[in-house]
Amino acid sequence: MPSSPSVLVSLEGLQKTVRSRRGDLHILKGVDFHARSGEVTALLGPNGAGKTTTLTIAQGLDRPDCGTVRLLGEDPWHAGAALRSQVGVMLQDGGLPPSATPARLLRHICSLYREPADMAALTERLGIDEFSGRDIRRLSGGQKQRVALAAALAGRPRVVFLDEPSAGLDPVSRQLVFDLILELKQAGLAVVLTTHLLDDAERLADHVVLLRDGTVERSGSVAELTDRTGPTPVHFSVPQPLGADALAAFPSGLHLVAEGPSAPADCTFRVEGLTSPDAWADLAGWWRDHRIMPTDVRLLHRSLEEVFLEVAP
């Protein structure tokens, strides 16, 4: 990974209005968005938030009414082939020709580049070989997704835009795609993706931009958005209710809260106040001294989904 990530996609103050039968529709109302090399940047938001419009503008396929767009340092709207050959795009609905086979299509796309990717390795990696001779129209949604991803990577891009890359994938294919995305970022690409699967964003993204109604509501790392930078409460369960002696001897600097009412009485707890390694040692020492063998020990992080639901109720 490059030592200092550089900004490869920069959108500042994007505004976009379209005419509709019901009057002017302000789709983007001043969106700022940056994606860096060696990072996965996830653009999230509810349906109609403006994600696809933002990506379309970032790719140079549309123009904002107002704002600045830089892709690899250039305005993509005016850019030529040299810029476009460094950018890979995977569209939401694939945009694949239905009567071509994956083998023929990917061969054709590779022939457009001077130094194409090792497509044989990529198709094997993504499990495309199994169906590469079948017409695209006969492929399942998840198979088309994988072909679209291979097509986006054919030109060894420096920036890749992936619109819902894991939509419709089974768990095995999803893992293949995840591993590939993490490798792309390690190779120094700027990966920009949209997804409605917040677990995916949580696993993959270095930086998250949460859009709602054409406005950036929140942005930052997953840890920042879910408040993981401060002390996190911990949950634990025990097989037997705790005795009065153990409860009376609970470390004074910590706070023990019985969870319920749905949890079994006296068997599930939350501990607050774990602000230092010493506090953690106090908790572990208490477990040891009272022969408590906790099960199901978990940090009670907020999830990205909870943050999303706050922003987009």
Ligand SMILES: Nc1ncnc2c1ncn2[C@@H]1O[C@H](COP(=O)(O)OP(=O)(O)OP(=O)(O)O)[C@@H](O)[C@H]1O
């Ligand atoms: N050319 C257009 N004419 C009219 N409305 C448009 C046009 N393009 C986009 N919109 C509207 O702008 C809003 C934002 O659309 P966009 O596709 O960017 O949202 P999105 O966040 O990608 O949504 P989704 O998650 O459903 O893909 C939507 O309400 C959409 O219907």
